[in-house]
Amino acid sequence: MNAPLSVKNISVAYQKKPVLRDVSFQIPEGKLIGIIGPNGAGKSTLIKAILGLIPKLAGDVNIYGQPYKQQRKMVGYVPQRESVDWDFPTNALDVVMMGRYGHLGWFKRPGKKEKEMAMNALEKVGMESYADRQISQLSGGQQQRIFLARALAQDARLYFMDEPFVGVDAxxxxxxxxxxxxxKNQGKTVLVVHHDLATVEEYFDWVMLLNEKLIEIGPTEDVFTKELLKETYGGKLAILDDKKEQSVILS
Incomplete structure (x- = not known):
């Protein structure tokens, strides 16, 4: 059985400055995986390099044993909200139906089936009543839900989500x-760029620690440790525990 994602020796540079160095890993199916690291560690860059959105200096990516270009339909992507042009004149339903275009091809217009799938995705994120609303009129949290619905409508097996919790309400x-x-319970695999260390253990089965190079990847209980976090973030790191909550402080 081929892994959902296999990355081998990915390196990326911006204007000759290395951002990722020789990153290799493989992940199992049906896991919720947090990509963790300090600002500028290359977390978003890694996702974009995997998806071919930015050029790589080196490296190979396989999705279920095949190059990404051959497996696009199996992959869903939710970008950072600030990278999207929210003034584009379209409504929520049309944005979600865009998730079906990869299955339809360029010349076939979405029909009744696609609209039903899109409305079902909107319902799952609690946004069905906003189907006709222009995306520019939605709040930040509502916009994020719309993009999640688009990824759901795509019906992928492997999902990449770049900081989906940033700027949203509780x-x-x-x-x-x-x-x-x-x-995850449907057997799908989800990689999430995440910055809130206090929720890592609650949210994720696996953790990837990244800071220009791969520090470690594996089950959360094995990887999310003081020692590896210090190696990832540098400086001092204190984890404060009580019975009800955990806070993580970096200095």
Whole structure:
């Protein structure tokens, strides 16, 4: 059985400055995986390099044993919200139906089936009543839910989500993590760029620690340790525990 994602020796540079160095890993199916590291560690760059959105200096990517270009239909992507042109004149339903275009091809227009799938995806994220709303009129959390619905409509097997919890309210964050767990329970694999260390153990089965190079990847209980976090972030790191909550402080 081929792994959902196999990455071998990926290196990326911006204007000759290395951003990722020789990153290799493989992940199992049906896991919710957090990509963790400091600002500028290359987390978003890694996703974009895997998806061919930016050029690589070197490296290979296989999705279920085949090059990404041959497996696009199996991959869903939710970009960072600030990277999207929210003033584009379209409504929420049309954005979600874009998730079906890869299955339809360029010359076939979405029909009744695609609209039903899109509405079902909107319902799953609690946004069905906003189907006709222009995306520019939605709040940040609502916009994020729309892009999650688009990824759902794509019906992929492997999902990449770049900081989906940034700028959303508590209710939206709860809805997103519930949705991610639903995908995992369906046997799908989800990689999430994440910055809130305090929720890592609650949210993720596996963790990837990244800071220009791969520090470690594996089950959360094995990887999310003081020693490896210090190696990833540098400086001092204190983890404060009590019975109800955990806070992580970096200095």
């Amino acid at each position: 209710a939206t964050e709860k809805a997103i993590i519930s949705l991610l767990n639903e995908l």
